[in-house]
Amino acid sequence: MAVQTVAVSTDSSAEAVDLGPAAALSCRECGERFELGPIFACASCFGPLEVAYDLPSGSPEELKKRIEGGPDNIWRYAPLLPVPADVADKPNINPGFTKLVKADNLARELGVTGGLYVKDDSGNPTHSFKDRVVAIAVEAARAFGFTTLSCSSTGNLAGAVGAAAARAGFRSCVFIPHDLEQGKVVMAAVYGGELVGIEGNYDDVNRFCSELIGDPLGEGWGFVNVNLRPYYGEGSKTLAYEICEQLGWQLPDQIVIPIASGSQLTKIDKGLQELIKLGLVEDKPYKIFGAQAEGCSPVSTAFKAGHDIVRPQKPNTIAKSLAIGNPADGPYVLDIARRTGGAVEDVDDEQVVDAIKLLARTEGIFAETAGGVTVGVTKKLIEAGLLDPALTTVVLNTGDGLKTLDAVAATSQATATIRPSLDAFRAAGLAAG
Amino acid sequence: MAVQTVAVSTDSSAEAVDLGPAAALSCRECGERFELGPIFACASCFGPLEVAYDLPSGSPEELKKRIEGGPDNIWRYAPLLPVPADVADKPNINPGFTKLVKADNLARELGVTGGLYVKDDSGNPTHSFKDRVVAIAVEAARAFGFTTLSCSSTGNLAGAVGAAAARAGFRSCVFIPHDLEQGKVVMAAVYGGELVGIEGNYDDVNRFCSELIGDPLGEGWGFVNVNLRPYYGEGSKTLAYEICEQLGWQLPDQIVIPIASGSQLTKIDKGLQELIKLGLVEDKPYKIFGAQAEGCSPVSTAFKAGHDIVRPQKPNTIAKSLAIGNPADGPYVLDIARRTGGAVEDVDDEQVVDAIKLLARTEGIFAETAGGVTVGVTKKLIEAGLLDPALTTVVLNTGDGLKTLDAVAATSQATATIRPSLDAFRAAGLAAG
Known part of the structure; x- marks a missing residue:
């Protein structure tokens, strides 16, 4: 072969x-x-x-024009992705081109003067960045003649696969730990595919999926994050493309990216390098920062210790979508952070909650815990002098607060409860405008 | 005055x-x-x-070009909205320009041959169409010098006001019934504004807000759905503009719109009339259909009985975002449905749930109950011969299934639960590709 x-x-x-x-x-x-x-x-x-x-030849201006004339989703970048040229005409959930929010209120709170932006991927069809990677995997599955789309998941990915398979005309069969929270089960099941609870933890689910791929039972099955992973991962490049295009075809100086497996961070770097190579952005230095939760921080621990290898951890954090204790791309993340002059940092669960609420209160963006991790790490990096507040900075929010309500429930409650009378309202002291 | x-x-x-x-x-x-x-x-x-x-003069082509060159949100239609020309430069949550999904799978299931589209407003910043109306109210509040944004709400509106106020730099104070579901309380509180639980039901909350507006205590307060309502309501016109622009500056033949107060439906009609008047679309007939839940169907009851007045009902339906028993714009809705040759229909809660799942299974769109109402009513209207399947039809989904998980929880569960072994999987009979 x-x-x-x-x-x-x-x-x-x-x-x-x-x-x-x-x-x-x-x-x-x-x-x-x-x-x-x-x-x-x-x-x-x-x-x-x-x-x-084989990246497109031709002038950067021609390519820019072609991209800008494309659809308002990731398919505008089809010339740079592993998808056929007519991809936009095929049924898919068409994620991407989410908002890059200029976060002036948050910038003031954090003391950022060089321009602070939040790339808000909660605007995707199933409200997480997973729609990007799954959309690419769908096209690979189509090309290879698969009829069933599958994955192991504990949340965002299950919904993204279920939705994309439904629209694209695939059967889906998603594997989850049997004791997942009810809300996540509902979200994974509503699209009508097969949803199989596995009696065991997430590791057991993954082990089972690997067995299934190697067995005749799994014939015709595309596991988006296993046998389609090389294609799937490329979807994260679109975050790099969009950020640069939305900045007016400029590289940001600094990007803060959450780390689960580390794939997203490495693919964003790959995307930025491609844009430079193609002449779509000016070649200048940029720094990439990785963000983890303290309760699952194998990469930041290795970074801070100066190690090249990543020692696995047993996750224990509210940031469940980042809770991969043995991140496959960890060593590549270390390389990129060091090569670009960035860093990898972590925050504890309390800081995650504070950061979710900080982002909500300043910009009206309700992020999932992963977004709390990136915002919290941004704050910590500024305080430590590792992130330069005078430079243009982009922070990723990869998911939606509606999916992790529990994280903020205890501290997000009514200010007051009163009888329906003006006297009661006056007494509550809330009238001052 | x-x-x-x-x-x-x-x-x-x-x-x-x-x-x-x-x-x-x-x-x-x-x-x-x-x-x-x-x-x-x-x-x-x-x-x-x-x-x-004073609508813009000048040629339709000039106006189209100006709109198409505008931002990817409702502010591209600023020349047709009660907002200053530089609105896009002010801090706001910038909703709109959500996807118009060509729903070919759903069309096949429903027998629609003339083109079926879902206008999916779950893509808005807080995942409901309320972001559109609140964004306009924010600009009116700014123009009138208000410092506090307020509303009475039982759900979507509270989140939209909280988020928009946070980003736009207003204090917010939102009033809710004190016994609202925990999830909705969290969503309303996370943006950091004041959230006041009122000991009473939604009617009590509304009555209290009316008192507050008339009292010095409420000075400087903009209630988006009371004293800013004329501006607020105009936000729904943008749904009409977007649908027509996304259809290539064409009117759809038929639109199915949910009815709560009826404001949205009347403003969509107003928007379509403006586009015709401005020459942005060809003047041709279109039919507007209203959709209600059977458990709160004052308008469809009046329509079917041939009445001009709407008799109030006590709501009892899972479609809580549509549960307004005495809809202010009910008579106008009747006028529009009759004038355009449309109809008003309702579906029961079981049909709502079935329709949510039908849309999820065919198009990968997870709608809130209001979206189940419009899809369910569309199906019913086709079966009754009132909606012509050979014509271009647009169905609105105004909210997100993540906010009404309870509606589908009982029937959206794992297909099977098995031990992590190939034998167990084979026995479950799920392998067939």
Whole structure:
């Protein structure tokens, strides 16, 4: 199966798989290249595979114009993604092009003078950034002839897969720990796919899914975060593209990104590098900062200790969407943070809650716990002098507060409860305008 | 205070209030005109006031170009709204330009051949159409020098006001019944404004707010749905503008709109009429359909009985965001449905739940109960031969399923719960691709 050159993507066996500019899969460790297919690990060194491209030629101005004339979703960047050119005409949930909010009120509170922006991915169809990665996986599943879309999940991903499969015409079968919170079960089940509770924890679910992929029972199944992972991961590049386009085709000076597996952070870096290479943005330095919750901080712990390897942790934090104790892309995150002059930091659960409420109170954005992590880490990095408040800074909010209401419930209650009378209202002391 | 002509908007007293093309308030009953101000009822006949405009002159092509070059939110229509020309530069939550989803899967299920679209307002910042109306009220509050934004609410509106006030720099004070569901309390409180529980039901809350407006205690307070209501209501016009622009500057043949107070439906009709008058769309017939829940169906009951007046009902339905038993704009809704050749229909709670799940399963859109009402009514109208499946049809989803999880919880559960083994999976019979 292993091949050495990009040429494989134009030979007869590969012609059936049209994923646009995607030319091959290449191993991030040893560089070996493979034909496009539902594989995720290098046959030689077991390193992770990622998509290699034949990026568009032509002038940056032509490409910008083409992008700006495209749809108001991630498909405007189809020339830079592993999707066919006519992707926008196929049924998909069409995520992306979410708001980049200029957060002047938050900037004042944090003392940022160089321009502070929140990239708010709660505006996606199922209200998390997972819609971006799943939308790309859907097109790969289509190209490879899969009929069932699947994943293991504890929350956001289950909803994103259920919704995308429903619209794109796939059967879906999502695996979750059997004792998940009721709200998450409902969100995963409402799209009408199969939802299977596994008697065990998330690790057991993952182990089961790996078994299933290798078994004839799993034939025709695309697991978005396993055998479609190389394609899936590319969806995060669109965050980089959108941020730069929305800044007027400029790189931000600093970006703060949450870390779960670390994939999102590495793909945003990849996206920024592509924009530089294509001449769509000026080549200038930028710093990438990673954000974790203290209760699951294997990468920030390694960063602060100066280690190159990431020691697994047992997660214990309210930021459940970031609670991956053994992050696959951890070492790459360390590389990127160090190469760009950034850092990786963590905040405790109380700081997460405070940051969710800070963002809500200043900008009217209700973030999920992952957004509390990035805002909280931004504050901490400024106080520590690691993030320069005089530079343009983008903070990611990757999800929606409606999905993690419990985090703020105890401290978000009515100010007062009164009888319906003006006297009672006067006595409550709330009249002052 | 009463004045007879549009000229008042250019005299010295009105110069301080710059609400763009808004020229005056006019009574919908007797036509008397009043200066722009925080008033909502005609001084002569107590009829409701609405905004009268000096709409832009110039060619339709110029106006289209100006709109299409505007921001990706409701402010692209600033020349048609009661907001200053520089509104996009002011802090606001910038709702709108939500997706118009071509719902081919749903169309197949319902037998619609003429093109079926879902206007999905769950993509707004706080995930309901209320962001549109509140955003306009914020600009009116700014123009009138109010410092506190307020409302009475049982859900979506509280969140929209809290978020918008936070970002726009207003104090907010929202009044709710004291025994509201915990989730809704949290959503209303997280933005950090005052949240006052009133010991009583929603009627008691409303009565208290009316008292407060008339009292010195309420000085400087803008109640978005009371003394700012004429401006607030105009926000719903943007749904009409967006639908037509997203259809390529075409009127849809049929629109299905939920009815709570009926304001949204009447303003969408107003918006469509404006587009025709301005030459932005071809003047052709369109039909407007109203949708209610059977447990709160005063307007559909009147429509079906051939009455001109709407008899109040005591609401009892899971579609709580539509549960207004005495809808202020009910008679206007009857007029519009009859004038355009549409209808008003209702569905029971079981049909609401079925319709929520139908939309989720076919299009990956998880609607709140109000969206279940419109989809359910669309199905019923087609079956009754009142809605023509061969014509272009737009169905509104005005909110998000995450806010009304209870409606579908009982019937959205795991398909199976199994041990983490291939044998158990095989036995569950879910492998068939």
